[in-house]
Amino acid sequence: MNEPMQDLLRLQTLEFSEKPDKNTAALIAELRGKIPPQIIGHYDRLRVRGKKGLAAAINQVCTGCHMRLPLAVIMTLKHEQDIQLCDSCGRYLYLPDEAAIPPAAKPQAAKQARAPRRSSLAKH
Numbered sequence: 001m002n003e004p005m006q007d008l009l010r011l012q013t014l015e016f017s018e019k020p021d022k023n024t025a026a027l028i029a030e031l032r033g034k035i036p037p038q039i040i041g042h043y044d045r046l047r048v049r050g051k052k053g054l055a056a057a058i059n060q061v062c063t064g065c066h067m068r069l070p071l072a073v074i075m076t077l078k079h080e081q082d083i084q085l086c087d088s089c090g091r092y093l094y095l096p097d098e099a100a101i102p103p104a105a106k107p108q109a110a111k112q113a114r115a116p117r118r119s120s121l122a123k124h
Contacts, residue, residue, distance in 0.1 A: 002080050005054070007034050007096045008043060012054050015047070039083070046081070046091065055091040065089035 011031040014024055032040055043053035046087070055064030060074055067088040076082050077095045084093045 001094050002083070004035055004039055005083065005092065007031050008039065008092060009094060011035065011056055012043075016052065034081060042085075043092070044089075049094055051089070053092055053104070055086060056096045057091070057093045058096065061087060062086040062091065062093060064091040069093070 008031075011028060014031070035043075036057050037047070046053040052064065055062050056076060057063070057069055057074060060069050060071065061063065062069055065088045067086070069086065073084050073093065074089055074095075076084055077093060085091065117121060
């Protein structure tokens with residue numbers, strides 16, 4: 001994850017925490033100073049509407065709106081080439097650390113093929 005997104009994620013975590021204190025306010029101001037104005041402006045517009053400005057992309061799905069993301073968006077995030085927005089909800093996207101992602105349910109073993117049924121009309 002690139003540096004502006006890391007700062008934005010820390011900012012969102014602090015702003016949506018339930019126990020703000022004096023140190024938190026100073027850290028929020030510091031983080032807001034590091035993030036480019038265009039990004040912070042878009043983030044604030046989402047926040048005014050009561051939405052979080054950042055959403056994780058897990059299993060090619062935006063966790064903000066639960067819509068499937070194009071593979072090109074995921075690849076751009078993996079290569080950290082550019083900042084990406086979800087086309088559906090407008091949140092900034094980031095890929096969480098592999099350790100933070102819960103393991104997906106294990107696929108069930110394929111059922112064994114059954115022998116064909118005998119027709120009740122067939123003579124024995």
